[in-house]
Amino acid sequence: MTDRGNGAEGREDTAILIPLHEARRERLDLPVSFDRREIDQLLRLYGRMVAANEWRDYAIDHLNDRAVFSVFRRASEIALFQIVKNPKLARKQGTFSVVAAGGVILKRGHDLARVLGVFDKALKLVKA
Template identity: 35%
Template sequence: MAQLLLLSEYRRDGRRVFFDREDLNHLLGVYSRQVARGIWRDYAIDHRSNMAIFSIFKRSQEQAIFTVTKVLLRGDKEPNYVLLSRNRQIKSSRDLRQVIDVLQRQLTVVER
């Protein structure tokens, strides 16, 4: 026997997090400038239950050199943006532009 479920009750608790148009304009703007300079070559966008991730690659086959994560924690109304490089946190802010400013400064990853 079939059971009737209301979609509003079926949806998961919590909200999914995505980059909006303004976020993507900022991220792709700095990305395109670095591609034109020949520094970055690829990017990826990933979505998880409470975060959206924009990863930047020097080469497609390697791990991301920079990652911008938009995280929405329980109880928060505003997302937090976190800039990571090789799993090290560089900058965290509620304003994406502050995180982008760090990326715009000629950042380079030094290989060890």
């Protein structure tokens, strides 16, 4: 008895879907970068932290495998935090992560706004 259907049930060479923007990036060897919406969120957070006198400088790196937004207390020091966009982790732990100076990952996820929530101050109850 032969299978006259599409034959995809038992075969191991089934197609894998790849987002078009990732296929184009790999074909053209373009570095990973933050899009306009992500840059807007990063700079809003940066502005808030500068106003709170916690951060004073930043750097953006566009590498072949990831994009990194680093923040500094002083330009001569190592980065306090790095916000990393790694598209290869999109289906696993999430594209975005916040990494502390020691290399500890503070938060990881698929949504940049939720990952940046690690910098929000928690409200405290004060008894009068």
